[in-house]
Amino acid sequence: MTSDWDNGESRRYPSAASKDGHEASTHEPEEARMVEDTPNRDATLLASSVRLPEHVVHRGFAAETVVLNLKTGKYHGLNPVGGRMLEVLEQTETVQQAARxxxxxxxxxxxxxxxDLCSLCADLAARDLIETNAPGAD
Amino acid sequence: MPPGLTEPRPATGASDSRTPAWTGRAFGIDLHANFRAAGIVEQAGPTAPHEDDGVPARRSHLQLVSDVALEAAWPAAGTRTLGYLHDDEGRSVLTIAEHPDAGFRLEASYYGRFVVSADGGRVLCAPTPVADWEWQAFVVGQILPLLVVLHGLEGLHGSAVSFADDAIGLVASSCGGKSSLAVNLVRRGAAFAADDVLALERDGAGTALHPGPALASVRHAEADVIGPAGLAELGTVVGRNDHELRLAMQRDARPLNLAALYFIERAEHEPSLTIEAIEPDPLQLLSGSHNAFVRTAERLVGQLDLYAHVSRSVPAFRAVVWPGIDAYGLACLIQDHALQMIAGSS
Structure with missing residues (x-):
């Protein structure tokens, strides 16, 4: 996957939901789509907070973000937009704030x-890479 | 004595097992051994000459022991098998086991049995009756890279040479010609740094490469091209088998700055060599790691940290190589490119 950053004055926005990512294992590298092109705006999810479980770490590489699930030992790749989304999701209180x-x-x-955020969250949650907390759930 | 166990074989240079009479440094680790091994531990005396040069102390003791002593050091229960390697006929050639307290046991049908403590501080070697250089090649190829990880470094498959304090790493698929390329770069004046494993560590904004053992493998076809006089200039042949010869080289063990990584790819129809700057694929770095069976959370996070740092801070290039070019010709082109790149960054 190539980087979609434009080095011009503004960042182009390549939808995270339309980009291939990759999933890799030290033992069995494999290619997989990280996110599907499934438009979805889930009001409950938008009002939810997102946190990374203790078994998940991520680091920024030159061209993408790699998310490691320590429970499975698997690596998951996010393109630059997906990586930025994850970063902002961690820093904000709700998915909606991150979207803004x-x-x-x-x-x-x-x-x-x-x-795109809802789609990304659904994919990350399905891989046990994030936990979402709906309002009033605590 | 249990069936199948034998008393220790005589080994060249072996001394009292309690006395670490030989020392050396490889991959940033001070090695102390009760046997002499060319290119690995060949300085006489109990103290390594590099121990006061400011590099963090990492130390491993290598002991040549009998099968009986090795088995006595390995628990009968509580172990788990991490992996096997089989030959084409399905026979086990390598079995790796782990015990939470005792560490790791590697049993190679051809080379012998080896136990590595969990902290990497001690290695017991009970080799089979093969030539010393052969079982020691297993130490270089499997045991030392395990020590690299246990001492908190990372090992990436590749070879390396240096120009003054700057090293370039050469990464290629297995049998992709990285050893031949490294040897030919040395013929052209570079300094030998590592063959097959790059021991890497973050060093501030940069990345340190710790040179490996002073040994390189040269395939016979490449040795024939280099010729006896050229080989003699490179080093001393310490062993040979059907595939390759083992060459002890001159090497400075001090850490180097990793100035660039070159990913060597063979092209079917490429008319000439091309070298282009790339952003390395994380998968290529992570799957190029030399040790896949130490999978503690600490190691996996450390590995991710290091390769993310390398990816962001070390210039990387893809060299697409026309099959018709020989290793010396490729060495000329890589050297020219590397020297220009190093000069441009200084």
Missing amino acids: QLAAEYEQPIETIEE
Whole structure:
């Protein structure tokens, strides 16, 4: 996967939901789509907070972010937009707040960002890479 | 004595097992041994000459022991098998086991049995009756890279040479020609740094490469091209088998700055060599790690940290190589490129 950053004045926004990522294991490297092109704006999810479980760490490589699940020993790749989304999700209190910040950064309609964030969160949660807490769930 | 166990074989240079009479440094680890091994532990005396040069102390004691002593040091219960290697006919050639307190046991049908303590501080070697250089090649190829990880470094498959204090790493698939390329770079004036394993460690904003043992493997076809006089200039032949010869080289054990990584790829129809800057694929770095069976959380996070740092801070290049070019010709082109790159960054 190639980087989609534009070195010009503004960042182009390549939808995270339309980009291939990769999933790799030291033993059995494999290619997989990280996110599917499934527009979805889940109101409950948008109001939820996101945190990374203790068994998940991520680091920024030159061209992508690698997420390591220590329980499975598997690596998961996120393209630069996905990596930035994960970073902002960690820093904000709700998915919706993250969407607002990212919409401003990428100069994109918030609806588009919300769809991509929800899709990314669903994929990360399915891989046990994030935990979401709906409001009032604690 | 249990069946199948034998008393220790005589080994060249072996001394009292309680006395670490030979020392050396490889991969940033001070090695103390009760036997002499060319290119690995060949300085006489109990103190390594590098121990006061400011490099963090990492030390491992290598002991040549009998099978009986090795078995006595390995628990009968509580072990688990981490992996096997089989030959084409399905026979086990290597079995790796782990015990939470005792460490790791590697049993290679051809080379012998080896126990490595969990902290990497001690290695027991009970080799089979093969030539010393052969079982010691197993120590270089499997045991020392395990020590690299246990001492908190990372080992990446590759060879390396240096120009003054700057090293370049050469990464290729198995049999991809990285050893031949390294040897030919040495013929052109570079200093030998490592063959097959790059021991890497973060060093501030940069990455340190700790030179490996002073040994290189040269395939017979490449040795024929280099010729006897060229080989004699490179080093001393310490052993040979059907595939390759083992060459003891001159090497400075001090840590180097990893100035660049070259990923060597063979092209089917590429008319000429091309070298282009790349952002290395994380998968290529992570799967190129030399040791895949130490999978503690600490190691996996450390590995991710280091390769993310390497990816962001060490210039990387893809060299697509036309099959018609020989290793010396490729060495000329890589050397020119590397020297320009190093000069441009200084």
